Amino acid sequence: MSVWDSLVGQKPVIDMLSAVAQGDASQITQSWLICGPAGSGRSNMARAFAAALESPDHGMGDEPTRVTRQVLAGTHPDVTVLATNKVTIxxxxxxxxxxxxxxxPATAPWRIIIIEDVDRMLERTTNVLLKEIEEPAEHCIWLLCAPSAQDVLPTIRSRTRIVNLAVPSNQAVAEFLMQHVPDVEPKTAQRAARLAEGHIGVAKLYATDExxxxxxxELVVGVLNLTRASDAVLLAGSLIDNAKAQAEADASSIAAGQEAEFRRVNGLxxxxxxxxxxxxxFNQIAKKDDMKRLATRRTRDVLDRALNSIASIYRDVAVLQNNAEDSxxxxxxxxxxxxxELSVRLTRADAVARLDEVARARKRLSGNVNPLLLFEALFCALIPA
Incomplete structure (x- = not known):
């Protein structure tokens, strides 16, 4: 079993990084920027690359080595991952x-630092990181992850080797779900993969959470049935309520997991x-402020996923208007x-304008705006004339 087996639809990148891991250590690039859209597996790619760099078999053995298992589990002493459930790092x-x-490094060839979502850093925070990326310590490799190179400051971007991941195909995601999600039906896996639009994490969520x-x-049907402002207000309220409920459930689950791990480590x-x-x-891992920030982050994630679903409606409208369904x-x-029916009621310019409205809403969501007012305004703008 290769260290790369859990990655979906990324063979060209895997071949390149695998060759790097097996190559001359003195010639290796020490600062990397792994880019890919949400759900493409950029963090998993970083972990797999780290395992290949640290493991004696470079991740290519028939069975994973102890080093590989430690890196992938997040327990290796020389591989550190900086991730956050907050809005910013x-x-x-x-x-x-x-x-x-x-x-x-204590036991391995390299000290490896993985930073997930480096795009979540404010500029002054990124500037603190800059010197280390430009001149890493002799035995350190930095693996930064971001949606795209354009989401990272040019000063960081110009000092890293950029790796771009592809969006996995629906078939590749469906096959991954059938292999890794217990008891998932092929029909469910295929539908989840299609609706997730290449996002592996969302596909797993759709396949496992009814x-x-x-x-x-309900959101898609609600958008398709928008006819007046009152519909927009009701749909926005329902969406926000659902997002908060999902976020609170996620935050509670994470908090429970942290408490369980604390008890396990301390023999309780x-x-x-x-x-x-x-x-x-114990109080440090259960801070109310941290849980509140986590819930806020999760709510934004759910609402961002909702925007993807809304955009997919007008993408489909444009596909039908341009006779591109077969392709x-x-x-x-x-x-x-x-x-x-909607593709007949809207002009092509109308469909594009609505996609622009969704893009504007996404940009506003990343700022400090009231989500309810944002979605009320968006849904009003989507009502057909």
């Missing part, structure tokens, strides 16, 4: 990771009271008759 977190990068799939179906049973000497450490297919096949 803090400057103190970056300073801490820089201090780690300057340490010699509520998330149902919320998406699930029902055992936290001893006074551990109370301070590119429809995303929302279950709603084909309603989308066909």
């Amino acid at each position: 803090g400057i103190d977190e970056v300073r801490d990771i820089i201090a780690t990068s300057e340490q010699m 509520r998330v799939m149902s919320d998406r179906d 049973t699930p029902d055992e009271r936290i001893p006074p000497k551990l109370r301070g450490a 590119v297919g429809l995303i929302n096949l279950e709603n084909r008759s309603s989308i066909t």
Whole structure:
């Protein structure tokens, strides 16, 4: 089993990175920027590359080595991952990771630092990182991840080797789901892959969570049935409520996982009271402010996914208007008759204008705006004349 087997639809990149890992260590690039749209697997690619660099068999053995298993599980002492459930990565977190990068590796050839979502850094935080990316410590490799090179400051971009991932095909994602998701039916896997539009994480979510799939179906039907402002207001309210419910459930699940891990590490049973000497450490992992920020981040993720679903409607409208269904297919096949009707009511310019409205809403969502007002305004703009 290769370290690369869990990655979907990325053979050219895998071949290149595998060759690098097996090549001359003295010639390796030490600062990388791995780019790919949401769900393409850029963080998983970074971890696989790290495992190939650290493992004696470079990740190509029949069975994963102990080093490979540690890197992929996030427990290897020489591979550090900076990820965040907050909206932005803090400057103190970056300073801490820089201090780690300057340490010699304990057991492996390299000290490897992976930063997920480097695009979530503010400019002043990125500037703190810049010198380390330009002149890494002798035994350190930086693997930065972002949606695209354009999402990263030019000063960082120009000092890294850029790797661009592809959007996996629907068939590749469906096959991945059938191999890695227990008891998933082929029909469910294919539908989840189609609706996820190449996003592996979202495809897994659709395949395993009926509520998330149902919320998406209701949103698409709601947009297709918009006829007046009151419809827009009601649909926006329903969307925000669903997003908050999903976000709170995710945050609670993550918090429960953190508590369970804390208890396991400290030898405590699930029902055992936290001893006074551990109370301070336990409170650090259960801060209310952190949970609030996590819920905010999760809510934005759900709303961003909703924007993708809305955009897919007008993408399908444009496909029908341009007689391109045979070549590119429809995303929302279950709603084909309603989308066909909408494609007749709207002009091509109308469809493009609505896609622009969704893009503007996405940009505003990334700022400090009221989500309810944002979606009320968006849905009003989508009502056919």
